[in-house]
């Protein structure tokens with residue numbers, strides 16, 4: 001990428017893995033896709049691992065079916081949208097259950113065990129709802145593709161976690177959930193003889209289990225026990241992979257993009273997350289303040305009453321009596337909102353103490369729903 005002094009242009013040129021993180025709805029998916037376009041335009045072969053993109057964006061990328069296969073977007077689409085690319089953009093939708101399935105197949109000690117686990121009634125529930133699974137599986141996928149020679153750059157979108165920190169701790173959290181004392185006694189109790197053993201701990205547990213058994217039917221407990229024992233088979237795998245994930249996250253050519261809106265709450269969250277990244281020794285590439293409300297043209301010098309009248313006439317707007325006044329008010333509001341956003345971003349600027357560069361992306365007039373608009377965001381992200 002030509003270095004134009006823009007921190008994101010520099011990151012795209014020098015890094016292999018960029019991870020977009022931030023609170024829900026701030027623009028992680030859009031940013032990841034737009035950066036993919038920016039890099040592909042410069043000739044890179046880009047893989048964008050995306051989560052649940054807005055339907056219209058997915059459609060305009062050519063992802064009509066919610067496929068989890070890697071789909072390389074037809075370059076003609078980009079040409080038609082006026083954003084020709086030299087390289088390529090491949091998009092893969094992250095699917096937690098599917099990634100978990102692949103993980104089980106790869107890491108179970110025997111194919112039979114994998115088959116049994118995948119067929120267990122509880123498996124589907126646990127593989128999609130256990131705390132941290134979605135975050136962990138996104139990381140898992142990242143490890144799986146990060147060294148793929150077919151790509152020069154991997155952009156990872158992250159799930160809208162209620163707490164952005166879930167993402168960082170995902171591997172540990174998942175292991176904690178699976179490897180908790182409660183799980184362990186359960187496994188021990190059942191592994192002994194396939195029945196609850198009669199040690200003291202299990203005795204009291206047995207009462208609980210019997211009660212559950214009454215409510216849910218005995219089959220449930222057998223399923224549960226078999227499931228946990230088989231999942232246990234993967235613990236070694238999880239632990240080893242978790243350390244690989246952590247290594248990938250700290251790699252020299254990995255960097256985090258901290259996406260935020262200008263809203264104070266979102267800025268507070270991203271700052272907190274940023275601190276945690278720093279604590280964990282994970283590289284922070286840039287803050288991206290997205291959907292910034294910009295001052296209208298001539299913000300310091302509002303149009304005069306006659307000018308507004310002229311404009312209203314020229315654009316054939318409805319000429320009711322208070323149209324000019326309403327326009328002036330809208331102008332004044334836009335100036336105020338832009339000043340408000342600028343003040344909030346200044347707080348981010350002050351707090352970051354120049355440790356991490358800040359890139360500002362204005363609010364577009366519409367949602368980012370097609371390739372042309374994605375190209376526009378790409379330009380805004382990497383402009384000099």
Ligand SMILES: Nc1ncnc2c1ncn2[C@@H]1O[C@H](COP(=O)(O)OP(=O)(O)OP(=O)(O)O)[C@@H](O)[C@H]1O
Pocket residue numbers: 023024025026027028029030031053054158159160161290291292361362363364365366367368369377
């Ligand atoms: N600069 C922008 N101008 C206008 N609309 C934008 C801009 N950036 C993003 N959007 C719109 O905001 C919405 C949310 O964006 P996006 O899906 O990228 O957020 P997200 O952080 O991935 O959300 P989630 O946490 O739910 O995954 C989308 O409709 C997108 O088109």
Ligand SMILES: [Mg+2]
Pocket residue numbers: 028029030051052053157158160
């Ligand atoms: Mg998203």
